[in-house]
Amino acid sequence: MGYDGPVEKDVRSCQPSPLKKTKPRIHSDPTCPLDLPRESIVTEDSTPTTMRSLRVAVIGAGAAGLAAARELRREGHAPVVFERAGDVGGTWIYDDQPKPINWAMEMEGGGHSSLYASLRTNLPREVMGFLDFPFAAGPESVDPRRFPRHQEVLRYLQEFARRFHLYGLIRFRTEVTHVVVQGGGGGCKVRVSWRRNAAAAAATEQEEEEYDAVVVCNGHYTEPRIADIPGSESWPGKQMHSHSYRVPDPFRDQVVVIVGAKNSGGDISRDIAGVAKEVHMANRASPAATCERLQGYHNLWLHSMVERAEADGSVVFRDGTSVRAHVILHCTGYKYSFPFLGDGVVSVDDNRIHPLYKHVFVPQLAPHLAFIGLPFKVVPFPLAQLQASWVAGALSGRIQLPSEEEMMEDVRALYSEVEALGWPVRYTHCLKHNQFEYDDWLAEQCGLAGVEDWRKQMYDAACKKKVECPERYREEWDDHHLLEQANHHFQNYSYHHI
DSSP, X not given: OOOOSOOOBOOGGGOOOTTSOOOOOOTTXXXXXXXXXXXXXXXXXXXXXXXXXXEEEEEOOSHHHHHHXXXXXXXXXXXXXXXXXXXXXXXXXXXSSOOOOOHHHHTTOOSSOOOOTTOBOSSOHHHHSBTTBOOBOOTTOSOOSSSOBHHHHHHHHHHHHHHTTOGGGEETTEEEEEEEEESOGGGOEEEEEEEEOTTSSSOOOOEXXXXXXXXXOOOSOSEEOOOOOTXXXXXXXXXXXXXXXXXXXXXXXXXXEEEOOSHXXXXXXXXXXXXXXXXXXXXXXXXXXXXXXXXXXXXXXXXXXXXXXXXXXXXXXXXXXXXXXXXXXXXXOEEOOOTTBOTTSOEEETTEEESOBTTTBOGGGTTSEEEXXXXXXXXXXXXXXXXXXXXHHHHHTSSOOOOHHHHHHHHHHHHHHHHHTTOOGGGTTBOTTTHHXXXXXXXXXXXXXXXXXXXXXXXXXXXXXXXXXXXXXTTOOOOHHHHHHHHHHHTTOTTOBO
């Protein structure tokens, strides 16, 4: 994954203010070296505008935190990244032996990753990568396939951190315990309390530092959401969440009920079916009468949702069938959690984080408190990169945000739209229908080119193929013309092989 080409070029530091008509970024401009801090910008009338350079705390060194660190520094800020693990990667760090915990503790989540051993990406690598750092296979790839295993994604993020010299900005094995935002506007200050955790060479007592802003990038795959199943409290079998699932062997010859049939539910059901006696997958979206064996399997069934669990070990489905199960495995997603934020900063109600302007800024404290990487049903790395660029520009003064009242009005409009669609509150940050519209809006705010057409089309093609061929979509694809366009685009980057 080494880099042996010339330094990438970027013309953002040469662009006029995004409040005026801007030219899309061209990465081959030799006059603007990558990631050099800017002290001022020059508008079209050649009037220099002094930019603020702030000290910014970034919480988390996963994909979102790395994007934030890079964009903040190239904007001229001084980011400090807090990461409780020992390396970059966030949720892509595989822990093959998560701490054993009982069911009550599991419902509260744990610090370990949610990856299982067999996990492969559900999007092509060409789509997944950051906009200007292609995720292309190279001689040193650990898995060169288009839908690689999780180890390849971690390798990509580690190379991203090395390529842009981000490791020196990160305090590893350091956990943020409390964040207090004081004041507002230009006088806003943030007090961050942190401590070295038990995994560090020398654990420390809590310490406190002052920053000008904080960017929250702690992810949303650590605190499990649990299905509400009547009778589950007295059901005698084992319950667990996919957060703690790693390999299928512990389920050999058992009857397993999987609650949830989306990405992890589908993958884990097929994983376990190779060793289990029976696997019964419950899908909330299936019609009530659904009870069918999946093609290609002798022991894997799809049902409608679980109706109840009974004290004799039975699990009853809405289709009227029941099974005596050993395990109920909840593949039901996760909760947003920000235990380090004090009361009253934001509220989390059924996974709606209130109030957030465009899923990023708290209007009352903008731009000094921001969240990156919250939306789901998206391509996360490009979205995080664009959000990070927007946050960095707003903090420097290069990008002007609306007034607090205008931002709150936008928040209320979003809630009305969610309600009009008939969506539950927990879908507030779901962008499955408009993620690229959102991405392009962010790019426009930052004065950047939008998401490439080939990437959008490749994403749509992959999603369609997944529905048509859930068993084989990772191996059989027919978007060769888009792959050719992607590889041609990647030639703009001399470091595109990792």
